[in-house]
Amino acid sequence: MRIALIGGFDTYRTRGLERPADRLPYRLSSGSNLLRGFRELGVADIHIVIVSRDVQKVMVEEGPLGTVYRVPSPPLSGSPSFFLWRRQLILRELAKIKPDIVNGQGCEEEYGFTTVTAPFPNVVTFHGVMHRIHKVNPPPFFSLNHVPRWMESVVARRARHVICLSRETDDFLTEFRSPAKRHFVPNAIAPCFFEVSARRATPAAFTLLYVGTIYPLKRVHLLIEALPVIQRQANRPVKLRVVGGVGGGSADYAQRLRGRAQELGVAEQIEWLGVQSESSVAGALAQSDLLLLPSLQETAPMCIGEAMAAGVPVVATPVGGVPDMVQDGTTGRLVGADGFAEAVVSLLADSSSRAAMGEAARVYAAANYAPRVVAERTLAVFADVLRTT
Numbered sequence: 001m002r003i004a005l006i007g008g009f010d011t012y013r014t015r016g017l018e019r020p021a022d023r024l025p026y027r028l029s030s031g032s033n034l035l036r037g038f039r040e041l042g043v044a045d046i047h048i049v050i051v052s053r054d055v056q057k058v059m060v061e062e063g064p065l066g067t068v069y070r071v072p073s074p075p076l077s078g079s080p081s082f083f084l085w086r087r088q089l090i091l092r093e094l095a096k097i098k099p100d101i102v103n104g105q106g107c108e109e110e111y112g113f114t115t116v117t118a119p120f121p122n123v124v125t126f127h128g129v130m131h132r133i134h135k136v137n138p139p140p141f142f143s144l145n146h147v148p149r150w151m152e153s154v155v156a157r158r159a160r161h162v163i164c165l166s167r168e169t170d171d172f173l174t175e176f177r178s179p180a181k182r183h184f185v186p187n188a189i190a191p192c193f194f195e196v197s198a199r200r201a202t203p204a205a206f207t208l209l210y211v212g213t214i215y216p217l218k219r220v221h222l223l224i225e226a227l228p229v230i231q232r233q234a235n236r237p238v239k240l241r242v243v244g245g246v247g248g249g250s251a252d253y254a255q256r257l258r259g260r261a262q263e264l265g266v267a268e269q270i271e272w273l274g275v276q277s278e279s280s281v282a283g284a285l286a287q288s289d290l291l292l293l294p295s296l297q298e299t300a301p302m303c304i305g306e307a308m309a310a311g312v313p314v315v316a317t318p319v320g321g322v323p324d325m326v327q328d329g330t331t332g333r334l335v336g337a338d339g340f341a342e343a344v345v346s347l348l349a350d351s352s353s354r355a356a357m358g359e360a361a362r363v364y365a366a367a368n369y370a371p372r373v374v375a376e377r378t379l380a381v382f383a384d385v386l387r388t389t
Helices: 030-040 080-097 111-116 130-136 144-158 167-175 191-195 220-233 251-264 278-286 302-309 337-348 351-368 371-388
Strands: 003-007 046-052 059-063 066-072 101-105 122-125 161-164 181-184 206-211 238-243 270-274 290-293 314-316 332-334
Touching: 003 030, 003 080, 003 111, 030 046, 030 066, 030 371, 046 080, 066 080, 080 111, 101 111, 101 371, 111 122, 111 144, 122 371, 161 167, 161 371, 167 181, 181 371, 191 278, 191 302, 191 351, 206 220, 206 278, 206 302, 220 238, 220 251, 220 337, 238 278, 278 302, 290 302, 290 337, 302 314, 302 351, 314 337, 332 337, 337 351, 351 371
Parallel strands: 003 046, 003 101, 046 066, 101 122, 122 161, 161 181, 206 238, 206 290, 238 270, 290 314, 314 332
Antiparallel strands: 059 066
16 A cells, blocks of 8 residues: 655654754654554555755655655745645645555645545544634634635545544534544554653652643643642642743743743742653653643643653643543543642642552553554554545
C-alpha cells in the first residue's frame, strides 16, 4: 500500500534532523508519532507532503519516517487565494506519487480541503474542530482566521471517511449532517513519555504542571486563582510549572496572569518555562504530581495522553473530547471550574489514590496511545477506505 500523508508535520523530525534551538516552538506532532508507528510495523512506502517556508522549490528527501516532499509556501500565504495555491502545489506532488490512499492531517490549514478534493481514495483526520473553538473564542469579524472554519465546513460535507480523535468530532460531523463514515482512532504519543517514571521520593513540595498554549481558551487564569486555595489546604509547599508559549494576540492575557499572581502572593511559586522539547516535557512530567488542564474547549489534547503515558494523574474540565481520555476517578478527575481547587487538594492529600490513578493511566495509554497501536488501527482504517472506495 502506497500511503501519502499531508499535514503540518515537523520537517526536521521527518528528515531525521534536530530542530535548532531558535526554532524550538514546534513541539507537538501527533502525525510524526503515527509515522513512528508505521516504521515500527515495517510499513515502507510512506510519502509525506509538507508546505514549508524554508524552500523555494519542491525538495524531495529520504527521511527515517518516509520520503519527504517539501513544497514551497507562496508569499502572503495566509490569504484565501494562496490557500488554494498551496492546495494546487500539493495536488501536483500527489499526482507524481500516485498513492493508493491519502491521509490529510487536520483541517486548520489547506490539508483537509486538499485531501477531500484529491482524485485518490482518502481519509481526513480532524484535530482541532474550528467551529467549536470559534464558538467559545470568536476571532475578529474581519479576520482571515475565519478561513479555516469555512474550509472545515467544506471538508465535513465532502469527506467520505473521517478519523475522529474523540466523540467531539463525531458530534460536530453529525451537526453538519456529514455523510462521512467515522473511524475512532486516538492520537499517538511519542515513545519518550512511556519511558519516564513518575515515581518519586517524598518531595519537599508538590508540583503541579500545565502544558499548553497560554491564551484565554485554556483558562490558565483559573490555575492562578486556585493556587492560593490549594496552598492553604496542602500539607507542604505547592509550586505550579507552566510549559507553553503565548498564543497569538494573547500577550496582554499573559501579562495579566503574571500581575494576578503578584496580587495573590503566589508569583514565587510559579515557574514560566516557555515552550519545551518533547523530552523536556517528559522530564517535567516525571517530576510532577498532577497535570492540570482547565480549558474551555478541547478536542483531544496531546498533553493528557502524554501525562497518562508518563503515569501522571490528570485533573481537567470535562469539555469536548476530554471525557474520552480521562476516566473520572480512575485515571484522574473531571471537574468544573468551580471545583478545580477542591479536586486538586483532595488528590494531593491522598498519595495512594494518585499512585493508583497514575498506574491505571499508564496502562490505558500503553493500550491505546502507543505509536504501534495507533498505526495498526490507522492501517485498518486505510484498508476499509480502499474496500469501500
